[in-house]
Amino acid sequence: MFCEIITIGDEILIGQIVDTNSAWMAKELNNAGIRIKQITSVSDDKEHIKKALDEARTRVDVILITGGLGPTKDDMTKATLCEYFNSTLKRDEGAYLNVKSIFDSRGLPFTPINQRQADVPVNCIPIMNTKGTAPGMWFEEFGKVFVSMPGVPYEMKAMMESFVIPKLTEKFKTPFIVHQTILTQGIGESFLSEKIATWEDSLPENCKLAYLPSTGMVRLRLSSVGDDKVVLDSQVKELIGKLTPLISEYIYGYDDESMEQIVGRLLKSKGKKISTAESCTGGYIAHRITSIPGSSAYFEGSVIAYSYEIKENILGVEKEILEKYGAVSEQVVLAMANGVKHHFKTDYSIAASGIAGPDGGTPEKPVGTVWISIATPEKTFAKKFLFGNDRERNIIRTNITALNLLRQELLKS
């Protein structure tokens, strides 16, 4: 069973807002076994809306429409649907009482323009808006289902969860879809695909693999469609079980967990503390660690040392080492990791020193050269990486690489 999402409103087409509604809806519908064939954004324009509805009808069984239900003149959806279905408006008693109670509770006058929010086409089932004024509308016409909802995210979400998704899954007896996402770090998309080519080629018909790369990581998403959730769960489990050993050294987690969450969870469960000493990352590693609520349980603090003096005076890196090897060197990054771990009295530490760019490279140490050191209760080690030319991405890659090195050490402890 396929579905199309149509969003109505100029604010998306001029780039004033990002369409987060569709992503939320798509995720929830997928989880309920309803596949999205297309997402279409059109303007507040009657003819354009009707054309989009005509086209959607040729593609899918269910058309979910958001937006354009406000009380002002630029909101066209209700009038357009009324025309499209050759219907007429009538006042809905439930919606009227709902709108009235909202206006009364805010002490606002319930004017005729606002009373009209309670009018709906006679051929629809009105959907109660528990979070706002404009009712939703469920139509069954031309052998298809059309649902119109407000564009306000929390109003739409409440309708989807309490009414639309339950009614769709009941009506269409939808197949199940089971997803599992594998998070990998330290290998590019194409090398990953070569490593798992045989496995990927032998995937059953009902399964699909997607590569989702972002800076410093690639997510692999396996989806399986069918009628029996228990069968699908075990199919996915078996396939993931075969995939894992092929790329185990690159896998750092599953599904929606971030590297920062995974590392934080490990530190917390082991009762260990961490600090960072950062040069090229300029505080980004500390920022990512502390973006997790509750990180104060395992994060003590950091020293951001851009200058030689601070590496020397605050982190205790010896002057001779700095002068002999330069700030971007194995010796210095090891001393930074040891220094911050010692001064901040933590169990682990991360240090990073590199040339983020765009300038500052030399033939021996080109832009993108980064040394990362991890100090554990037992040892301190460093690794050299050669990333790219982009400052922002070098910082992001250094962070995820450093946290993954730390994660691997935490797992050994």
Place this chain on the structure above:
Amino acid sequence: MFCEIITIGDEILIGQIVDTNSAWMAKELNNAGIRIKQITSVSDDKEHIKKALDEARTRVDVILITGGLGPTKDDMTKATLCEYFNSTLKRDEGAYLNVKSIFDSRGLPFTPINQRQADVPVNCIPIMNTKGTAPGMWFEEFGKVFVSMPGVPYEMKAMMESFVIPKLTEKFKTPFIVHQTILTQGIGESFLSEKIATWEDSLPENCKLAYLPSTGMVRLRLSSVGDDKVVLDSQVKELIGKLTPLISEYIYGYDDESMEQIVGRLLKSKGKKISTAESCTGGYIAHRITSIPGSSAYFEGSVIAYSYEIKENILGVEKEILEKYGAVSEQVVLAMANGVKHHFKTDYSIAASGIAGPDGGTPEKPVGTVWISIATPEKTFAKKFLFGNDRERNIIRTNITALNLLRQELLKS
């Protein structure tokens, strides 16, 4: 002249990613006088992509396609376009050298699967990818323009800015649009709109004002459309001249300059250095300062002090003050700013201590309470702010507020 954006890729249709590309593109195209008629998201499916192209051709003059250009099997766009235009693939020398140099510079083997990234349909103009491997493609067929670009945001953005938008505006002789953006901080959208209501109501027909709020700031964009660029330039200049005195205390900059760039420029021009001492921001201020290339000229370093011990031992905040007033207090934040300025031997410093949330609030110090201190060569002062409940947004708002306080001090010096 109308344009349609088609995004290709299952990840949007299953809700795994939010389509931020289209919003960015829509905004940039609008700035260039090109209007978006529709945004369509379709799956990695040949027939579906072709149908979307067919439909788009009936609506618009230009079809911009993103996504589906990766080297793996689920990426269908290039093969589909080749079929759609009844064309064949040939290796593009420029793209080949580009991909090869990327693999060489990273020390990675240049395998056949990656070499194929340099193949493009013979009927296209290849667009150099300065940020990645997959080339873009510009087609002129059926009296329309079709452009295919990667879905990776920074790759697409670089192509749009350097090639696609300039070529579209030249080809279609779009009317001139002159924009000026005013950056404000410390005042909400609705209060801003009250302050400038009379000015806004009297804007000429060909001018439009947009409010672009984001966390901690509101940008005001004035756009003026017409045929004579010189006339538009002077019109915008005059209107901005009238607007500025109405809200001068909130304006911190113009157009695309970020707060970090503005502060960095001021520090550099005055030959001054800065350090930060961060608690609730966890390194975010240092990260934002060092996100600017060349920031090592004025940024020395930071101490991120999550624990009392580090505030005491590294920053020199007196134990009695911490115990008497708590970490989130005027006394402590002043001591942090003085401490880091002293130890790091800088001219200025920023300190921040607050309750970022979601937990940790008390009736006296609810979540969102933040103390910010600025130390200058002459004095140190602190201000208290009450932001909201969201951890991420509290961190962002603290950063921009702190940098703006510093900016105001730099202007006085």
